Amino acid sequence: MEPIVRKLPFEGVRVADLSMMWAGPYATKLLAELGAEVLKIESPSAWDNIRTLIAFPDQAEPWNSSYYFNTYNRAKKSVTLDLAQVRGRAVFLELLAHCDVLIENYRADVLDKLGLSYDVLRAANPQLVIVSMAGFGKTGADRALVGFGPVIEMMSGLTSLTGYVDDDVSYKCGVSYGDPVAGVAAAGAVAMGLLQRRRRGVAPIVDLAQREVAATFAGGAFVAAHRDPAVRHHGNRHPAGAIAPRGVYRCLDEARHRDTGAYALIAGREADEQWIAVSALDDGQWAELAALIGRPEWAALPLTERVARHDELDGAISAWAAPLEAGEAVAELRDRGVAAARVLDMVAIHDDAQLRARGFWIDLPHPNMPEGWVQPGPSWRFVEADTAPKVRAPLFGEHTRAVLSELLGYDEATLDALAAEAVIADAPINPGVG
Amino acid sequence: MTKVPRRMDQPLQGMRVVEVAGGVPAASCAHLLAGYGADVVRVEGADVPVAPHWTLSADEATYLLPGKRRVLLEGEEAGAAAALAALVASAEVVVLDGPPGRFDVPAWRAANPSLVAVTISPFGWTGPDRGLPADDLIAYAAGGLLSLTGDPASTPLATGGAQALWFGALHAFAAVTGAYYGAVVHGEGDWIDLSLQECMAGALELYGPAAAYGEPAALRFGNYHRAVWALYPCADGYAGVFCLERQVPALFAAIGEEALREERFRDPQQRPQHDEELSAYVLSFMVDRTGDELARLGAERKIPFGKVRTPAELLDSPALADRGFFDTVQRADGSTVAVPGRPFLGMDWKGGGPERAPVEPIEAVLAGWSRS
Numbered sequence: 149m150e151p152i153v154r155k156l157p158f159e160g161v162r163v164a165d166l167s168m169m170w171a172g173p174y175a176t177k178l179l180a181e182l183g184a185e186v187l188k189i190e191s192p193s194a195w196d197n198i199r200t201l202i203a204f205p206d207q208a209e210p211w212n213s214s215y216y217f218n219t220y221n222r223a224k225k226s227v228t229l230d231l232a233q234v235r236g237r238a239v240f241l242e243l244l245a246h247c248d249v250l251i252e253n254y255r256a257d258v259l260d261k262l263g264l265s266y267d268v269l270r271a272a273n274p275q276l277v278i279v280s281m282a283g284f285g286k287t288g289a290d291r292a293l294v295g296f297g298p299v300i301e302m303m304s305g306l307t308s309l310t311g312y313v314d315d316d317v318s319y320k321c322g323v324s325y326g327d328p329v330a331g332v333a334a335a336g337a338v339a340m341g342l343l344q345r346r347r348r349g350v351a352p353i354v355d356l357a358q359r360e361v362a363a364t365f366a367g368g369a370f371v372a373a374h375r376d377p378a379v380r381h382h383g384n385r386h387p388a389g390a391i392a393p394r395g396v397y398r399c400l401d402e403a404r405h406r407d408t409g410a411y412a413l414i415a416g417r418e419a420d421e422q423w424i425a426v427s428a429l430d431d432g433q434w435a436e437l438a439a440l441i442g443r444p445e446w447a448a449l450p451l452t453e454r455v456a457r458h459d460e461l462d463g464a465i466s467a468w469a470a471p472l473e474a475g476e477a478v479a480e481l482r483d484r485g486v487a488a489a490r491v492l493d494m495v496a497i498h499d500d501a502q503l504r505a506r507g508f509w510i511d512l513p514h515p516n517m518p519e520g521w522v523q524p525g526p527s528w529r530f531v532e533a534d535t536a537p538k539v540r541a542p543l544f545g546e547h548t549r550a551v552l553s554e555l556l557g558y559d560e561a562t563l564d565a566l567a568a569e570a571v572i573a574d575a576p577i578n579p580g581v582g
Numbered sequence: 583m584t585k586v587p588r589r590m591d592q593p594l595q596g597m598r599v600v601e602v603a604g605g606v607p608a609a610s611c612a613h614l615l616a617g618y619g620a621d622v623v624r625v626e627g628a629d630v631p632v633a634p635h636w637t638l639s640a641d642e643a644t645y646l647l648p649g650k651r652r653v654l655l656e657g658e659e660a661g662a663a664a665a666l667a668a669l670v671a672s673a674e675v676v677v678l679d680g681p682p683g684r685f686d687v688p689a690w691r692a693a694n695p696s697l698v699a700v701t702i703s704p705f706g707w708t709g710p711d712r713g714l715p716a717d718d719l720i721a722y723a724a725g726g727l728l729s730l731t732g733d734p735a736s737t738p739l740a741t742g743g744a745q746a747l748w749f750g751a752l753h754a755f756a757a758v759t760g761a762y763y764g765a766v767v768h769g770e771g772d773w774i775d776l777s778l779q780e781c782m783a784g785a786l787e788l789y790g791p792a793a794a795y796g797e798p799a800a801l802r803f804g805n806y807h808r809a810v811w812a813l814y815p816c817a818d819g820y821a822g823v824f825c826l827e828r829q830v831p832a833l834f835a836a837i838g839e840e841a842l843r844e845e846r847f848r849d850p851q852q853r854p855q856h857d858e859e860l861s862a863y864v865l866s867f868m869v870d871r872t873g874d875e876l877a878r879l880g881a882e883r884k885i886p887f888g889k890v891r892t893p894a895e896l897l898d899s900p901a902l903a904d905r906g907f908f909d910t911v912q913r914a915d916g917s918t919v920a921v922p923g924r925p926f927l928g929m930d931w932k933g934g935g936p937e938r939a940p941v942e943p944i945e946a947v948l949a950g951w952s953r954s
Contacts, residue, residue, distance in 0.1 A: 157764025290901035292881035299888030309742025322730025323787035336756030354928035367645035377894030425723035494793035
């Protein structure tokens with residue numbers, strides 16, 4: 149079906165975004181992709197940390213040059229306001245009167261300490277949908293805890309479920325998983341908050357505890373815990389033995405020796421290893437897999453026996469895969485109808501045929517990014533409305549003057565005075581300390 | 583007809599949802615919609631194409647099926663398809679996670695312009711891989727997260743609990759609520775073709791964007807990135823400390839070692855050369871303290887400590903109980919279990935209840951959903 153030019157769901161919705169790092173910006177990225185006007189508000193003296201989390205020593209404006217920041221903040225407007233200053237807070241509250249939504253992921257006590265309690269925010273705009281995303285919520289005994297995505301994942305029960313077979317060590321996810329999980333939920337909370345406001349005339353205040361959202365991803369494990377409180381690790385095998393064999397198997401390495409430079413501080417070692425994931429989803433797939441790996445005499449093994457002999461089967465699959473290139477191995481498996489995929493690493497995923505065919509990687513030119521730099525497209529693929537991102541991430545403070553002029557009617561003299569007081573700025577005041 | 587009682591002020595009150603034989607992705611998406619007030623009818627039966635190997639385990643069903651009505655789709659194929667189409671024509675939302683191409687979603691959209699349809703599949707409904715068989719592990723591998731997770735000295739390791747499916751489900755829920763808001767305001771629904779692979783490929787933190795920038799592919803880290811961003815043994819299990827630069831001074835002060843005043847540790851540019859030595863200081867600090875002690879210290883000094891908690895531990899958490907986080911499900915045998923409840927506070931949620939509703943005739947649902 150050809151895209152039809154028509155309104156996006158959140159067209160006409162304006163979001164004041166005080167969020168930083170990944171969870172909140174991930175949420176507002178989703179909102180922007182559906183048409184919301186997102187005003188990313190940062191202080192000249194305390195900006196979003198991910199601008200400078202990675203060192204870009206050769207860049208003239210490192211705060212505008214981060215691939216981390218520029219991926220998750222596209223299609224937003226950058227407005228600077230120092231909320232630690234009385235004048236900055238006053239401008240912010242004035243701005244809120246023109247917004248539909250406020251979203252923030254500060255620590256639970258920060259808004260109050262800034263003098264921006266819910267009462268103050270509501271006085272500025274009684275119809276404002278407010279979504280707070282503190283790690284452990286705004287109430288309760290754990291509200292003072294501090295945490296980023298890995299802490300959220302650990303405290304939610306999810307990390308405890310992850311580990312190698314019969315090994316007691318739990319492993320965290322390779323990304324700060326609590327962040328995007330909370331971000332997606334927050335985007336849903338905004339949509340429902342707007343619905344509720346429209347229908348009942350009352351805008352909600354949403355208290356989203358990131359730990360609680362993540363815990364909902366372990367729902368079945370909570371039921372199981374009533375039966376047996378112990379957690380057992382299954383590696384990559386099916387926890388109930390409903391699929392076997394199932395695992396990841398190493399193929400030929402792919403040499404990619406490049407200078408890691410400063411990136412080594414963040415990423416550690418470079419991945420030359422190539423792996424495939426294989427799941428024999430049923431007896432038929434197993435029979436095909438057994439034939440492929442040169443063990444046709446195993447083709448009739450029932451599931452129970454495959455589970456019992458999983459180590460032996462893994463050994464045979466590993467031996468088959470070891471001399472093959474990963475792409476070649478996956479192609480052979482898929483030709484036979486066996487569920488398989490390359491374990492796509494961060495380079496290979498950009499060349500994946502499926503993602504390329506769907507136009508997943510998009511190129512939004514940015515003055516501080518190299519030509520041809522791509523970023524992920526929307527995860528929510530609307531088939532009819534056109535949600536393809538068209539606007540790059542903003543430069544620091546790029547829209548401050550335009551927004552304050554258009555929404556609040558500030559003239560140049562007022563804006564200059566704000567700049568002179570460092571309430572607004574077009575560059576961080578203390579770069580490097582973010 | 584069995585009516586699931588709803589408070590009239592729930593945010594999704596009035597939303598009618600058809601869940602077609604959902605595995606975790608569709609069932610969890612619809613579970614969240616039901617909790618916030620949608621009238622969810624789960625369509626089951628031999629003629630409903632369940633996503634292979636996504637079928638709910640008994641524990642997942644206990645968690646995800648309360649609060650939904652159920653109908654059975656049976657009989658000859660054309661009749662079953664017509665019955666399903668009639669249900670969808672009366673609904674605001676349809677959620678599918680079966681094999682791509684099995685249903686004529688564009689026809690459903692054409693018949694019901696305000697309908698929001700979400701199809702959840704491993705690779706999406708287009709592209710060369712669209713029909714390939716896949717379970718959670720395959721989708722997790724194709725989405726990139728598997729390559730980043732696990733011990734670098736061992737194999738890549740899937741995060742426990744079938745995360746590709748749950749993450750896709752949450753994406754579906756949020757996308758549906760957004761699209762539904764658009765349908766209410768602008769009068770047009772849409773079809774959301776949700777690919778689990780794309781949901782994960784869009785959440786590769788800095789590692790995916792770095793490779794796009796020309797940096798090398800990152801190898802999985804296991805539990806240790808650097809001394810101040812790592813998971814360690816503690817006195818009663820495992821605990822982590824995950825500090826940004828601004829929190830490092832507080833961590834060093836808490837550890838209290840004189841050596842940590844030295845410039846080589848304080849300077850973030852020099853610190854990586856002394857990371858192994860620093861990790862020994864952090865380890866000796868962590869192993870002497872329980873998770874609760876670390877949590878208290880973290881709250882006092884604003885240090886991001888966390889303990890690896892199990893679901894059983896969380897069921898006993900006073901903090902979660904205090905926030906009313908858990909719902910109660912009544913099982914058929916008369917017992918009850920506590921399960922995670924609303925994902926966030928601030929809008930009315932009704933979760934829990936009987937484990938499984940009785941099957942209703944489709945005609946009864948249609949009569950109740952009549953737009954006349």
